[in-house]
Amino acid sequence: MGTINTTTNERFFVDYRITLNDGQDIKKIAQEICIEQTVEIPEDCVPQTHWDYGITGIVEDIIPSDKIKNQVLVSISYHCDISSYSVPQLLNTLFGNISLKNNIRIDNLRVPQSFSQLLPGPRWGIDGIREKLDVFNRPLTCTALKPVGLSSTELASMASQFATGGADIIKDDHGITNQPFAKFEDRVQRVQAAINEANAKSGTKTIYCPMLNDEPDLMKKQVDFCLKSGIEGALAAPMLIGCGAFVSLRRQTDLILMAHPAFAGTFFHSNLHGATPAFLLGRFFRLIGADISIFPNAGGRFSFTQEECNELSDALRMPDNNILPAFPAPAGGMRIERVSEMYEKYGKDTVFIIGGNLQQLSDDLSVATGLFLEAVRNCACATKEIL
Known part of the structure; x- marks a missing residue:
């Protein structure tokens, strides 16, 4: 075993938060991670060439945590070639087998510039989306088509009212996909047509993001249909379709x-195992291409x-x-009376999502959406942002 055909000497770095039980040796645990996530053989069986070429993980730093007792921040680097320059294999290296252990939490990922094709980041980002919408100095407003079970015609009618009221973005509820009562192509076509008509009448630039959530061959057809239909955005759950499929989009x-x-x-x-929200929904989703991350x-x-939301x-x-940079999008039962609070906490470079509460505010969804937009504008004006 003389040489290994590597293409680079570069490495990427993963920060883990490891919580120790009494008597555990952090150096031993960290070294076990280095082996488990790469060569996965007993340490005394690792060929010398693998050590020489840095094929195993390398413990770079060990720092006591200031957050949780007995928790230590461990930085481990991995050879870039181990990733296969593939998002699924990158995730496998970050947390594959050790996800089955306990008390290991991913805190951060730092990658070299050479990963720009693997992890391209958002295509549009905050400024690009603002340019598309012609909205620059306030949070963006977003609402959702729901509930699942409505027909394509009913959902299109809702979309028309939301767009007329001035919503910047209208997304499908994530549970609306390709059900028989609102088949994907029929729904997308009707909803986009309704939004186009409302935009033409009101001069708005509302964007529709249909939900993409199917098996690979069907999802490809759905994407092709979206592109042919003038769709400008899409909603997808990376953990449902796969992070590799998301970065391909x-x-x-x-x-x-x-x-x-x-x-x-x-x-x-658990705050002891898994990943921090800041890493997965923030850092990683941004790296694989999310322009907007809902949380x-x-x-x-x-x-x-x-604190987790802020991080x-x-x-x-x-x-x-x-x-x-990408837009954070706080959601999950938000109400119009919380708009000023959300503005204070997150600022203008945020997408505010209010769904069901708009249906509670008025039977006329254009009126409810207008109230939502007015609340956002009032916050911006109060802080002297110029709309």
Whole structure:
């Protein structure tokens, strides 16, 4: 075993938060991760060439955590070639087998510039979406077509009212896909036509994001239909369709991509194991191409804390080499009376999503949407933003 055919010496870095039980040796645990996530053989069986070429993980740093007792922040680097320059294999390296262990939580991922094709980041980002909508100095408004079970005609009627009221983005509810009562192509065609008509009448530029959630061959047909139908955006859940499929949407289309957190929840049920929301819904979803990342806002139907929401939003918007910033989109049972609170916490570079509450406000959804837009504008005016 003399040489290994590597293409680079570059490495990427993963920060893990590891919580120790009494008597555990952090150096031993960290080294076990280095082996488990790469060569997966007993350490004394690893060929010397693998050590020489850095094929195993390498422990770069060990720092006590200031958040949880007995928790340590461990930085491990991996040879870039181990990723196969493929998102599924990258995830496998980050957390494949060790996801089956306990007390290991992914906190961050740092990658070299050479990963720009693998992890391209948002195509449009905050500024690009604002240019499309011609909205620059306030949060964007978004609402959802729901409930599942309505016909394509009924959903198109809702979309028309939302667009007339001034919604910036209308998305499918993530549970609306290709059911018999609102088949994908019929729904998308009718909804987009209704939005086009409302835009033409009111001068708005509302964008529709249908939900893409099917098996690969069917989803390809749906994407092709969207592109032929003038659709400008799409909603998809990376953990349902696969992060590899999501990044392919980013590479192969010009769609604005909204990422939905469905099926990601088990990563967050423990603050000792899995991944931080800031890493998965923030950092990683942004890297694989999300222009907008939806997450459950603190105080809604789900259990994220405000600190977690703030960290997630920061991960989406912070400067990062050539990766564009993405919009955070707090959601999950939000109500119009919380708009000012959300504005104070998240600022103008945010997408506010209010769904069912608009249906509670008025039978005329254009009126309810107008009230939503007015509340957002009032917040912006109060902080002297010029609309």
